Amino acid sequence: MGVRFIFMLTRNDKTVEDAEQHxxxxxxxxxxxxxxxxxGLPFERLQKLNDAIKAGGATSYLEVVSLDKESEMTSAKAAxxxxxxxxxxxxxxxxxxxxxxxxxxxxxxFPGRIEGHPSVLAGSxxxxxxxxxELVSLDGVHGLDLxxxxxxxxxxxxxxxxxxxVDKPVIMAGSIGSPERIEIVRRSGAAGFxxxxxxLDGDYPADSPELEEQLRxxxxxxxxxxxxxxxxxxxxxxxxxxxxxxxxxxxIAGRVNDMHIKLAKFDGEFVxxxxxxxDELFFxxxxxxxxxxxxxxxxxNEGEFIIVPHGVEHCPVALEGPCEVMLLEPATTVNTGNAxxxxxVVDLAQV
Ligand code: NI
Numbered sequence: 001m002g003v004r005f006i007f008m009l010t011r012n013d014k015t016v017e018d019a020e021q022h023x024x025x026x027x028x029x030x031x032x033x034x035x036x037x038x039x040g041l042p043f044e045r046l047q048k049l050n051d052a053i054k055a056g057g058a059t060s061y062l063e064v065v066s067l068d069k070e071s072e073m074t075s076a077k078a079a080x081x082x083x084x085x086x087x088x089x090x091x092x093x094x095x096x097x098x099x100x101x102x103x104x105x106x107x108x109x110f111p112g113r114i115e116g117h118p119s120v121l122a123g124s125x126x127x128x129x130x131x132x133x134e135l136v137s138l139d140g141v142h143g144l145d146l147x148x149x150x151x152x153x154x155x156x157x158x159x160x161x162x163x164x165x166v167d168k169p170v171i172m173a174g175s176i177g178s179p180e181r182i183e184i185v186r187r188s189g190a191a192g193f194x195x196x197x198x199x200l201d202g203d204y205p206a207d208s209p210e211l212e213e214q215l216r217x218x219x220x221x222x223x224x225x226x227x228x229x230x231x232x233x234x235x236x237x238x239x240x241x242x243x244x245x246x247x248x249x250x251x252i253a254g255r256v257n258d259m260h261i262k263l264a265k266f267d268g269e270f271v272x273x274x275x276x277x278x279d280e281l282f283f284x285x286x287x288x289x290x291x292x293x294x295x296x297x298x299x300x301n302e303g304e305f306i307i308v309p310h311g312v313e314h315c316p317v318a319l320e321g322p323c324e325v326m327l328l329e330p331a332t333t334v335n336t337g338n339a340x341x342x343x344x345v346v347d348l349a350q351v
């Protein structure tokens with residue numbers, strides 16, 4: 001699944017004044033995880049913001065940055081009233097858990113000691129790890145929100161230590177504003193991370209400081225570090241067949257695990273043969289294929305395919321002129337199988 005990106009509609013630990021407008025931009029950019037903080041906007045606007053996030057098909061996050069117990073409990077109650085999906089942050093776990101009970105809200109509090117505003121994560125790595133372990137041992141705690149870059153310890157070491165010490169997801173919050181840092185977060189084993197200020201201020205390295213471009217670039221980089229970018233595009237059969245003219249000389253058009261997708265042009269009759277272990281699929285793209293078996297003949301028309309199981313003797317014949325066939329078979333398959341024929345091809349070219 002990889003690491004997930006949570007866009008925070010926040011700057012310097014406060015929900016921004018123009019959050020609604022930025023929310024529309026982020027939904028249009030295809031962001032699926034969107035959050036805000038308990039400070040910065042009145043409750044009614046947070047409620048509407050959350051409704052709009054959910055209406056846009058995204059998961060909503062409320063991050064608590066209030067440090068005193070009373071404010072944190074008020075924020076937790078607000079999270080329940082608003083109906084957010086995930087409550088991030090906060091440190092007064094014993095006070096918050098009863099408020100969240102039965103709400104269905106997932107809770108990711110801060111491990112370690114949090115001080116000041118904007119928040120700073122105090123204490124040694126060992127202390128933070130111990131706090132993380134204590135928190136995840138609680139039933140109502142679903143994960144952790146680690147203010148890794150707000151620590152003065154070795155941040156990479158801290159992230160890895162916390163992630164390996166707990167068996168619940170860890171979100172890295174704060175000061176992640178470059179693809180290098182996203183890669184470090186992924187390698188630490190984190191479930192996700194938040195970006196707010198960097199994208200809103202146009203500081204993420206992208207083609208433009210505009211928010212939409214910032215968000216698209218972050219998502220592309222996240223897909224990259226998660227190895228979710230495919231190198232393959234559409235392949236057109238007519239265009240691919242037009243690239244070669246030799247008959248009985250299959251070309252490799254693609255690979256699916258241990259299977260090759262081959263394109264071959266048939267003309268006239270091939271040779272009777274079988275394959276000891278490989279099954280073969282023949283899909284007719286153009287022309288008409290006759291597949292001769294020892295007990296019967298099968299005609300395969302355009303848009304039809306036939307499977308020849310291993311061990312079964314067969315002889316393909318192009319009827320009514322040349323035939324264009326796409327084959328799907330294990331990469332080890334040799335076109336002539338067990339037969340001794342000079343049309344045997346071992347080193348196949350790509351197309
Ligand atoms: Ni064969």
